[in-house]
Amino acid sequence: MNNMPHKCTKCGREYKDGSTEILKGCASCGGKKFLYVKETELNRDVLEEKSIDDIAQESREEILVISEPKTKQEVQMYDRVETIRIVAPGTYELNIEKMAQSDERIVSVGKEGSYIVDLMSMAKDEPKKKKGKRT
Amino acid sequence: MRIFYQTYGTAKKKFSNFLNRFFKKKRTRIGIYGPPNAGKTTLANRIARDWTGDAVGPVSEIPHETRRARKKEDIIISGANGSTITMDIVDTPGVTTKIDYHEFLEFGMEKDEAIIRAREATEGVAEAMHWLREDIDGVIYMLDSSLDPFMQVNIMMIGIIESRKLPVIIIANKIDLPDAVPARIRSAFPQHPVVAISGLDGRNVETLYETMLEYFG
Numbered sequence: 001m002n003n004m005p006h007k008c009t010k011c012g013r014e015y016k017d018g019s020t021e022i023l024k025g026c027a028s029c030g031g032k033k034f035l036y037v038k039e040t041e042l043n044r045d046v047l048e049e050k051s052i053d054d055i056a057q058e059s060r061e062e063i064l065v066i067s068e069p070k071t072k073q074e075v076q077m078y079d080r081v082e083t084i085r086i087v088a089p090g091t092y093e094l095n096i097e098k099m100a101q102s103d104e105r106i107v108s109v110g111k112e113g114s115y116i117v118d119l120m121s122m123a124k125d126e127p128k129k130k131k132g133k134r135t
Numbered sequence: 136m137r138i139f140y141q142t143y144g145t146a147k148k149k150f151s152n153f154l155n156r157f158f159k160k161k162r163t164r165i166g167i168y169g170p171p172n173a174g175k176t177t178l179a180n181r182i183a184r185d186w187t188g189d190a191v192g193p194v195s196e197i198p199h200e201t202r203r204a205r206k207k208e209d210i211i212i213s214g215a216n217g218s219t220i221t222m223d224i225v226d227t228p229g230v231t232t233k234i235d236y237h238e239f240l241e242f243g244m245e246k247d248e249a250i251i252r253a254r255e256a257t258e259g260v261a262e263a264m265h266w267l268r269e270d271i272d273g274v275i276y277m278l279d280s281s282l283d284p285f286m287q288v289n290i291m292m293i294g295i296i297e298s299r300k301l302p303v304i305i306i307a308n309k310i311d312l313p314d315a316v317p318a319r320i321r322s323a324f325p326q327h328p329v330v331a332i333s334g335l336d337g338r339n340v341e342t343l344y345e346t347m348l349e350y351f352g
Contacts, residue, residue: 090236090250099264100295
């Protein structure tokens with residue numbers, strides 16, 4: 001197999017093939033895009049005064065984009081659609097905002113990490129709240 | 136069988152709603168909400184004892200003692216100026232975003248028992264949120280004055296209550312504790328009335344009753 005180092009498209013810093021370093025972004029400029037370059041063409045950008053993007057177009061090699069890992073907080077608050085997440089038996093994460101919005105009513109959490117949803121209450125109409133209440 | 140009971144329960148509720156409407160009985164249903172161990176049941180018991188002589192449920196220092204919502208009906212509270220309100224008090228399980236049975240092991244509970252408690256507590260939170268969506272006319276939100284009021288769950292719950300346009304009284308409880316700082320709760324929620332009390336020794340509960348008459352009456 002050819003040894004294919006990658007280069008940061010922003011600053012041109014080289015990284016060895018299979019380097020896990022780039023997963024955090026470029027150590028020099030923080031860039032998130034990298035291009036696989038043939039070892040023989042490693043210095044083409046400098047020698048031919050081309051940008052890495054130009055080389056990418058010529059070599060038709062796809063630019064590798066490092067996606068930023070989502071923070072835990074975001075996952076907990078917004079990405080979770082479940083009302084209850086069963087982490088392990090006896091350990092639960094509860095999405096109370098979701099519980100306040102959703103029409104499902106959980107009646108029991110099963111032993112095997114399942115939960116039963118009361119379908120009857122989901123079919124019910126929205127209750128009419130009394131109007132003209134003082135706040 | 137479950138469906139039968141649910142249908143029966145719904146029919147019963149509808150019938151009692153019909154009767155209430157027929158007799159034009161004005162009743163306000165007040166939910167006591169808050170994080171676990173804020174003293175919700177202690178307050179519910181105090182209100183029930185002060186005005187009816189009964190208690191609502193058992194109290195303990197282990198979080199999630201109340202795992203089913205408990206209701207005490209027809210509590211009539213009267214104020215100094217002679218005004219009265221009839222209310223149902225709903226004592227709810229503590230609302231939290233994470234329940235882990237390991238927490239209960241520290242109180243000397245067996246693992247199996249702790250897991251069951253965690254499961255019941257989770258169901259309890261779902262039930263409390265269900266009540267908030269359907270059957271509550273006003274909220275008493277309990278906080279422990281010795282703790283930081285800016286917990287995520289408190290901010291979320293107050294937001295949910297506000298979005299439902301429910302009147303809310305915030306209680307700065309446990310002022311009997313030496314490290315209680317009720318002023319911290321007042322500054323955290325300046326948009327709502329805050330009453331500092333001790334549910335345990337009854338300090339300042341008269342003020343709470345007057346505030347309830349004012350806001351829920």
